[in-house]
Amino acid sequence: MSKQFWAEVxxxxxxxxxxxxMTIQNEELARAAKPGQFLHIKVSNLTPLLRRPISIHDVxxxxxxxxxxxxxxxxxxxxxxxxxxxxxxxxxxGNGFNLDGFAETKSLPKVAIVAGGIGVAPLLYLVxxxxxxxxxxxxxxxxxxxxxxxxxxxxxxxxxxxxxATDDGSAGHKGFVTELLARDLHKESFTQIYSCGPHVMLxxxxxxxxxxxxxxxxxxxxxxxxxxxxxxxxxCKIKTKANELGEFTYKKVCLDGPVFAAKEVVFxx
Amino acid sequence: xxxxxxAVNLGGIKMKNPxxxxxxxxxxxxxxxxxxxxxxxxxxxxxxxxxxxxLGNPTPRIVxxxxxxxxxxxxxxxxxxxxxxxxxxxxxxYDLPVIVNIAGNSLxxxxxxxxxxxxxxxxxxxxxxxxCPNVKKGGLQFGTEPNMVYQVTKAIKENTSLPVIVKLxxxxxxxxxMAVAAEEGGADGLALINTLLGMAIDINLKKPILGNIxxxxxxxxxxxxxxxxxxxxxQKVKLPILGMGGIMTTEDAIEFILAGATAVAIGxxxxxxxxxxxxxIDGIETYLLAKGISDIxxxxxxxxxx
Numbered sequence: 001m002s003k004q005f006w007a008e009v010x011x012x013x014x015x016x017x018x019x020x021x022m023t024i025q026n027e028e029l030a031r032a033a034k035p036g037q038f039l040h041i042k043v044s045n046l047t048p049l050l051r052r053p054i055s056i057h058d059v060x061x062x063x064x065x066x067x068x069x070x071x072x073x074x075x076x077x078x079x080x081x082x083x084x085x086x087x088x089x090x091x092x093x094g095n096g097f098n099l100d101g102f103a104e105t106k107s108l109p110k111v112a113i114v115a116g117g118i119g120v121a122p123l124l125y126l127v128x129x130x131x132x133x134x135x136x137x138x139x140x141x142x143x144x145x146x147x148x149x150x151x152x153x154x155x156x157x158x159x160x161x162x163x164x165a166t167d168d169g170s171a172g173h174k175g176f177v178t179e180l181l182a183r184d185l186h187k188e189s190f191t192q193i194y195s196c197g198p199h200v201m202l203x204x205x206x207x208x209x210x211x212x213x214x215x216x217x218x219x220x221x222x223x224x225x226x227x228x229x230x231x232x233x234x235x236c237k238i239k240t241k242a243n244e245l246g247e248f249t250y251k252k253v254c255l256d257g258p259v260f261a262a263k264e265v266v267f268x269x
Numbered sequence: 270x271x272x273x274x275x276a277v278n279l280g281g282i283k284m285k286n287p288x289x290x291x292x293x294x295x296x297x298x299x300x301x302x303x304x305x306x307x308x309x310x311x312x313x314x315x316x317x318x319x320x321x322x323x324l325g326n327p328t329p330r331i332v333x334x335x336x337x338x339x340x341x342x343x344x345x346x347x348x349x350x351x352x353x354x355x356x357x358x359x360x361x362x363y364d365l366p367v368i369v370n371i372a373g374n375s376l377x378x379x380x381x382x383x384x385x386x387x388x389x390x391x392x393x394x395x396x397x398x399x400x401c402p403n404v405k406k407g408g409l410q411f412g413t414e415p416n417m418v419y420q421v422t423k424a425i426k427e428n429t430s431l432p433v434i435v436k437l438x439x440x441x442x443x444x445x446x447m448a449v450a451a452e453e454g455g456a457d458g459l460a461l462i463n464t465l466l467g468m469a470i471d472i473n474l475k476k477p478i479l480g481n482i483x484x485x486x487x488x489x490x491x492x493x494x495x496x497x498x499x500x501x502x503x504q505k506v507k508l509p510i511l512g513m514g515g516i517m518t519t520e521d522a523i524e525f526i527l528a529g530a531t532a533v534a535i536g537x538x539x540x541x542x543x544x545x546x547x548x549x550i551d552g553i554e555t556y557l558l559a560k561g562i563s564d565i566x567x568x569x570x571x572x573x574x575x
Contacts, residue, residue: 003303004543042541048333049488050540090304090543225331225338226540228304230296230316232342233331250325250345255300 003093005029009085010063012078016147018070019118020079024087027062035126036096036219036259039066040227042088043077052078053224053254055122055196056092067121067150090227094258097126097194097217099133108136109191112214114181114205115141116197120150122219123196131159135191138163138184142177142201146170178204185212192217193262206262216262222253229255237266273557274564275550277311279532280458280509281432282366282394284311287526287565288550291513291536292317292370292396292436293342297356298363304543309550312366314534315356317398319372320382322348327480332469337488337515338537339467341481344372349382353389366393368434376424387429394431396511397421400438400463412438412463415450422454434511436460437502439494448502460511460534461502462495488537489515496528503529503570517545519552526565527572 007026014020033056040051052074057067070076081087111130115123120141130137138161143149145168152171155162163180164172173180178201181193185208193216195205202218209216225233235250238260248266251257275286289312295301297315307313325345332339346352352369360367369392373379379397386392399421400412411417418435425433435451437444439462448459464485469478477483495514503510512530516522517538525533538545557565 045541046489047335049336049338049537050331050333223329223331225340226294226300226543228296228300228543230300231294231331231340231540232316232325232345233328233340235325235328235330235345 004088004090006086006088007064009081009083009087011083012081014079015067015150019067019150020070021057021065021067022078022081023063023065024089025063029089029091030059030062030064033059033064033092033125034096035099035129036122037092037094038122038258039064039089039091040093040224040254041078043074048074050074050225051090051227053093053221053227055219056125057121058125058128067118067124069118093227093254095256097219097259099129108134110136110138110188111192111194112181112184112188112190113137113139114177114193114195114197114201115139116177116201117143117148118150119195119197119201119219121196123194124151124154126194127155127158127160137161138188138190140165140177140181142166142197144168176204177201178208181205182208185214190214195219199267202265203267206265206267209262217259218262218265219258220253220260220265221258224254227254236260237268238264239266271563273554273562275554275557277531277565278509279312279432279511280394280434280456282312282368282434282458284366284532286311286550287532287553288522288546289314289368289511289532289534290539290546291534292398293340294536294539297352298360301539301543305547307363307365310365310546311532311550312368312393313360314368314370314396315352316346317344317370317372318346318349318352318382319344320349320378322346322351329478329480332478332484334467334469334486335490337486337490338540339469339479339484339486340464341479341484343481349385353385357389357391361391367391368394368396370396370398370436372398376420379421380424380428383425383428383431387431392431394434394457395425395429396434396436396460397425398436398463400436400440412447413441415446418447418450419454422451422456426455432457434458434460436463437498438463439491439498439514440466444498445501445505448506448508452506452508456508458509458511458531459502459506460513462491462498462514465491465494487515489517491515492521496524499525499528499530500573504573516549517541519549519556522549522553523556523568526568527570529570529573531566531569
């Protein structure tokens with residue numbers, strides 16, 4: 001099965017300042033997409049030269065939705081796509097989140113999902129997929145301000161525990177979203193933690209997961225070249241099996257990831 | 270008109286068409302298998318291989334520049350023994366000459382890696398990297414001294430009967446003297462150009478963007494330099510040339526062939542269009558048909574041959 005598709009742009013609209021939603025239509029792509037995977041999107045012919053890797057935000061029927069932040073020329077060009085136009089995407093790429101391995105427990109499995117900023121993008125599809133499997137979800141979402149809690153309007157309507165934090169206190173807890181998680185880990189027993197967001201937040205999640213011995217899956221990102229696993233540009237440091245201190249290897253975020261087990265990730269700081 | 274002949278012979282490597290992949294952009298085969306039929310390629314040049322496994326450079330390893338990219342991967346690869354045992358078998362199932370790009374820190378490295386690949390089944394030729402700007406050699410830059418180019422070529426030829434294609438660095442004052450040195454060392458062919466040494470600075474962080482500080486520039490931005498160097502070298506040495514450097518389209522490929530390239534390698538273009546190689550193979554055939562040219566070799570160097 002080829003992983004390159006021409007999809008039709010159904011909608012492309014601004015959600016907030018610098019944040020946009022695009023819905024594209026391609027049945028084969030939609031059928032193959034799993035939570036945590038991403039699309040590598042062609043935005044121009046010459047400059048910028050490279051495709052842009054954007055997480056899959058949601059899938060419904062034959063449509064795939066992305067939520068993207070305009071941070072530079074590439075993402076700015078994405079905003080120019082109009083309804084009815086064709087868009088060239090590679091995907092779905094990456095390993096995606098692991099939704100299996102929930103051992104039979106006496107009570108229903110409970111998971112925690114931790115989202116920071118635009119990191120919430122791949123987590124909507126994850127939330128929906130977990131809920132479909134009857135798994136109870138607690139979603140911790142953090143952002144700079146209330147306005148930047150993207151998707152808030154969906155999450156409040158969904159059947160999950162929803163806890164928010166903002167840097168400026170304009171909504172929910174004033175401070176980091178990981179502070180909310182830390183409080184709950186005292187009393188909750190989560191089967192799994194899933195997370196996506198700024199690197200420092202992922203590090204905090206990894207530390208908490210280690211401290212409370214909860215398996216955690218982190219979605220990483222790195223500047224990407226080919227998106228196929230060929231060029232070795234998008235690597236991240238992963239502990240080698242021997243697990244000696246300081247021993248690591250480089251794994252590809254586009255092919256081996258973007259999701260990695262928290263206890264394998266080497267954080268430099 | 271009957272179908273034009275696309276087959277070429279690159280220094281002893283028989284290719285069904287003149288299109289191959291640029292080392293470092295196409296992995297070892299499986300990475301692009303979901304996008305195209307590997308059997309259709311004229312050849313595959315796999316990722317640069319070294320004697321010992323290499324970790325590679327810290328990130329960021331890639332940055333965009335106008336009409337191009339800078340890369341500083343640092344030759345991350347699992348080492349030649351792992352390549353022979355684990356990566357080469359995948360390619361044996363395909364009708365595809367496998368050209369292995371090799372790099373080393375010393376003449377002994379190059380000699381030893383050539384020895385090991387010489388006895389590996391399924392290798393059609395060697396492409397010798399003497400110019401990767403991303404590898405710290407402790408002062409030794411094989412590709413910038415004609416005498417070193419000669420020594421490396423000779424050392425490799427003494428240790429293998431495989432065709433040896435020497436990949437030249439463009440970061441030199443006189444590319445022709447490097448080409449002549451490789452020819453005198455016994456090279457069977459030349460590959461040019463490798464990437465141009467460059468860098469980029471983040472104006473907010475006020476620091477170089479690449480983890481390695483400097484990297485290799487590739488993509489459309491370097492095409493005119495590549496065409497010029499092939500034009501110069503092709504007129505001074507008799508060896509067949511594998512031309513590369515910013516080829517994105519059929520038209521680009523034809524330009525390189527007219528300048529003197531017997532075959533072309535597609536690299537950075539694969540990142541934008543994973544099927545670039547396929548499009549260019551088809552495009553060359555269409556071009557020959559449209560122009561009534563019966564054989565691709567009629568075009569090699571036609572821009573300067575009378």
